[in-house]
Amino acid sequence: MAQVxxxxxxKRYGALDVVHSINLSISEGEFVVLVGPSGCGxxxxxxxxxxxxxxxxxxxxxxxxxxxxxxxxxxxxxxVFQNYALYPHMxxxxxxxxxxxxxxxxxxEIDAAVNEAAEILALTPLMDRKPGALSxxxxxxxxxxxxxxxxxxxxxxxEPLSNLDAKLRTQMRVEIKKLHQKVGSTVIYVxxxxxxxxxxxxxxxxxxxxxxxxxxxPLEVFxxxxxxxxxxxxxxxxxxxxxxxIQDGAVVLADGTTIPTPPDLRVAEGRKVSLGIRADNIxxxxxxxxxxxxxxxxxxxxxxxxxxxxxxxxxxxxAGTEVQAKMLNxxxxxxxxxxRFGIAxxxxxxxDAETGASLRS
Amino acid sequence: MTRAxxxxxxxxxxxxxxxxxxxxxxxxxxxxxxxxTPYHLTRPETLWKWIGTFNxxxxxxxxxxxxxxxxxxxxxxxxxxxxxxxGLGLALMVSKVTQGQRLLxxxxxxxxxxxxxxxxxxxxxxxxxxxxxVNNALQSxxxxxxxxxxxxxxxxxxxxxxxxxxxxxxSVFAILILAGLFALPQDPLEAAKVDGxxxxxxxxxxxxxxxxxxxxxxxxxxxxxxxxAYDIVQVMTNGGPARRTELLWTLIGRTGYVDARxxxxxAMGYIAILLSIAFTxxxxxxxxxxxxxxxxxx
Ligand SMILES: Nc1ncnc2c1ncn2[C@@H]1O[C@H](COP(=O)(O)OP(=O)(O)OP(=O)(O)O)[C@@H](O)[C@H]1O
Ligand SMILES: [Mg+2]
Numbered sequence: 001m002a003q004v005x006x007x008x009x010x011k012r013y014g015a016l017d018v019v020h021s022i023n024l025s026i027s028e029g030e031f032v033v034l035v036g037p038s039g040c041g042x043x044x045x046x047x048x049x050x051x052x053x054x055x056x057x058x059x060x061x062x063x064x065x066x067x068x069x070x071x072x073x074x075x076x077x078x079x080v081f082q083n084y085a086l087y088p089h090m091x092x093x094x095x096x097x098x099x100x101x102x103x104x105x106x107x108x109e110i111d112a113a114v115n116e117a118a119e120i121l122a123l124t125p126l127m128d129r130k131p132g133a134l135s136x137x138x139x140x141x142x143x144x145x146x147x148x149x150x151x152x153x154x155x156x157x158x159e160p161l162s163n164l165d166a167k168l169r170t171q172m173r174v175e176i177k178k179l180h181q182k183v184g185s186t187v188i189y190v191x192x193x194x195x196x197x198x199x200x201x202x203x204x205x206x207x208x209x210x211x212x213x214x215x216x217x218p219l220e221v222f223x224x225x226x227x228x229x230x231x232x233x234x235x236x237x238x239x240x241x242x243x244x245x246i247q248d249g250a251v252v253l254a255d256g257t258t259i260p261t262p263p264d265l266r267v268a269e270g271r272k273v274s275l276g277i278r279a280d281n282i283x284x285x286x287x288x289x290x291x292x293x294x295x296x297x298x299x300x301x302x303x304x305x306x307x308x309x310x311x312x313x314x315x316x317x318x319a320g321t322e323v324q325a326k327m328l329n330x331x332x333x334x335x336x337x338x339x340r341f342g343i344a345x346x347x348x349x350x351x352d353a354e355t356g357a358s359l360r361s
Numbered sequence: 362m363t364r365a366x367x368x369x370x371x372x373x374x375x376x377x378x379x380x381x382x383x384x385x386x387x388x389x390x391x392x393x394x395x396x397x398t399p400y401h402l403t404r405p406e407t408l409w410k411w412i413g414t415f416n417x418x419x420x421x422x423x424x425x426x427x428x429x430x431x432x433x434x435x436x437x438x439x440x441x442x443x444x445x446x447x448g449l450g451l452a453l454m455v456s457k458v459t460q461g462q463r464l465l466x467x468x469x470x471x472x473x474x475x476x477x478x479x480x481x482x483x484x485x486x487x488x489x490x491x492x493x494x495v496n497n498a499l500q501s502x503x504x505x506x507x508x509x510x511x512x513x514x515x516x517x518x519x520x521x522x523x524x525x526x527x528x529x530x531x532s533v534f535a536i537l538i539l540a541g542l543f544a545l546p547q548d549p550l551e552a553a554k555v556d557g558x559x560x561x562x563x564x565x566x567x568x569x570x571x572x573x574x575x576x577x578x579x580x581x582x583x584x585x586x587x588x589x590a591y592d593i594v595q596v597m598t599n600g601g602p603a604r605r606t607e608l609l610w611t612l613i614g615r616t617g618y619v620d621a622r623x624x625x626x627x628a629m630g631y632i633a634i635l636l637s638i639a640f641t642x643x644x645x646x647x648x649x650x651x652x653x654x655x656x657x658x659x
Binding site: 051089146267 | 553
C-alpha cells in the first residue's frame with residue numbers, strides 16, 4: 001500500500017505533448033479512476049506510473065520514493081492490461097505464480113499464494129490450462145489473479161473490462177470492488193466507461209486532451225460538473241444543453257421559451273449561457289418528479305421513445321435542440337404527442353456559452 | 362469400337378505423374394536397386410548382378426564410413442549450435458537498431474548470396490598456412506612464432522570448415538529469428554517487466570520460448586543443409602589430409618565418381634539419408650512441442 005503522487009507530469013512524443021503537466025495525489029488505499037474519451041492520455045499516464053513509458057518532465061512518487069528513473073520491477077506494482085497480456089506458453093498456475101518465482105520465493109509460498117488467488121477468482125478448475133484454451137472472461141480473471149498474487153503497493157488497471165460482454169462486465173465490476181475492499185491496496189483504474197468510473201471510484205479523474213478537467217468523488221462530478229465537457233461525459237443519458245440568453249433572471253431560448261434560472265444562481269443580464277438539465281430532472285407531469293418549490297413547465301412534442309422497463313426515455317425537442325427526458329411509471333406514448341413537462345430548476349446547471357465553464361462557483 | 366476411357370481426374374493428373382515417375386521415381390528406384398549390386402561405372406554389366414545387402418554390410422562395418430558419419434554429426438552439432446547462438450545475437454542486435462535497419466538486414470544476407478564453392482576457395486585462402494590472412498595476422502600481432510597448419514591438421518581443418526559454414530549460414534538463423542522477433546507480442550513482455558523481470562529474465566522466460574519454433578525451423582533447414590555438406594569441404598580440404606576431414610558426402614562422392622563404385626556409394630547414400638531424415642524428424646518433433654507450448658498447435 002502506498003500513496004502515489006504525480007507532479008507536473010508531462011509526456012512528450014517528439015514535439016507533441018500528449019500529457020500536459022498533470023498533478024494528482026492519490027492517498028493510501030484509495031480507488032482512483034481515470035476516465036476520458038479515447039486518446040486523451042489515460043493509458044499513457046498509467047504507463048508512466050508503471051514505468052513502461054518514460055516520463056518526459058515532472059515527477060512521479062510512489063510512497064516516498066521518486067520513481068522516475070526506476071525500472072518497473074523496482075516499483076512494486078501490478079498491472080492488468082486491456083488485452084490481459086498473459087504468458088501464452090505458461091499454464092494458468094504458472095501465469096499466476098510467475099512473479100513470485102522471479103522474486104525467488106519458496107515453492108510452498110508460491111503454491112499458497114497461487115491457490116488463494118485461484119480460490120478468490122474461481123480459477124481452481126482451470127489451473128492446468130494454457131491461456132489459449134480460456135474464454136475472455138476467464139483470461140481476464142487470470143490477469144487479475146496475476147496481479148493479486150503479487151500483493152503490490154499499487155494496482156494499475158488499463159480498461160480491464162472493455163473486452164467483456166455487458167453481463168460479465170457488471171459481474172467483474174462487483175468482483176473488483178469486493179477485491180479492493182478486501183485487500184485495500186491503492187488502485188489506479190483507467191476506463192472510458194463512465195458507469196464503471198461512477199460505480200468503482202472513490203475519486204474520479206476526468207481527462208481530456210492530456211489535461212485533467214476535474215477531480216472529485218462520483219457524486220461531486222455528477223452533481224457539480226465544472227464544465228459542459230464533464231456534464232455531458234458523466235451521467236447517462238448525457239445532460240441536455242440548451243443555449244439561451246439571460247433576461248430578467250430567466251434563460252430565454254432561441255424560440256422565445258423562457259425558463260427561470262436555477263434559484264441559487266445570479267447571472268448578469270444579457271450573458272449567453274447553456275442551460276444544463278439532466279433527463280432525471282425533466283419529466284412529464286404526473287410522472288413523479290418529487291414536488292419542489294422550484295419548478296418550471298414546458299410543452300414539448302415526443303419524437304421517439306425508448307422503453308427501458310421501469311422507465312422510458314423520451315426524445316423530445318425544445319427550441320430546435322434535442323432534449324432527452326425520463327418518464328417513470330411509463331405509459332405508452334404516441335410519437336408526435338405533446339406533453340407538459342416539469343423541470344426541477346434547483347437541479348439545473350448554467351454554463352458559460354463560450355468557455356463551457358460552470359457558472360456555479 | 363469401344364475404347365477404355367480413363368477417368369478425367371487421372372487424365373488431368375497424368376502429365377504430372379509421368380514427370381514425377383521420370384524425374385524422381387525411376388532414378389530413385391534405380392539407385393536403390395543398384396545399391397544391391399556391385400555396380401561399377403566402368404563395367405555396366407555389373408548392374409545386373411544381385412548381391413543382396415552386401416554393400417550395406419560393408420558400409421556398416423567400414424570404420425572409414427563411420428568416422429565420416431561421426432564427423433558429419435559432429436560438424437552438424439557444432440555448426441548448428443554456433444550458428445544458432447550467433448544468429449540469435451545478431452537478430453537481437455539488429456532488432457534494436459532503429460535507423461538503417463533495412464540496410465543491415467540486407468547486408469546480413471550477403472553471405473548467402475555467394476556460391477559455397479567460392480566461399481570454400483575464399484576460406485581456403487584465408488586459412489592457407491603460407492599466404493593466408495589468419496596466419497599473417499597472428500604472426501604480425503606476435504601471437505605465434507610459426508605458421509599454423511590450419512588445413513593440414515585434422516582438428517584445425519575441421520575448425521576452419523566450421524568457420525566457413527558458420528560464416529555462410531548464420532544469416533539463415535538470424536533472418537528467421539528476426540522474423541520471430543518482429544512477430545513477438547509486446548504485451549507479455551511488458552507484463553513481465555511489471556512482474557519484476559530483469560531484461561535477462563524477460564528474455565529467458567518470455568522471448569526465448571516464443572522464438573523456439575523459429576529456431577527449430579532454422580535448425581531443420583540447416584540440418585539438411587549440413588548433413589549433405591560437400592562443396593565447401595571438397596574445395597577446402599578435399600576430405601583430406603588423409604581423410605581427416607572426410608564427411609559422409611565427400612566419401613560417397615569419391616567412392617561413386619573417383620573410384621566408380623556406384624553400387625557401394627548408393628548404399629552409403631541411403632544410410633546417410635536416414636541420418637538426414639532422423640534429424641528432420643527430431644527437429645520437427647521439437648518444433649511441434651514448442652508450438653504446443655505456445656498454444657499454437659494441437
Ligand atoms: N508512440 C506514440 N507516438 C506518438 N503519439 C502517441 C504514441 N503513443 C500514443 N500517442 C498518442 O498519445 C495520445 C494518448 O494516448 P493514450 O493511449 O494514452 O490514450 P487513451 O486515453 O488510453 O485512449 P484509449 O481510451 O483509446 O485507450 C493519443 O492521442 C495517441 O495518439
Ligand atoms: Mg488506452
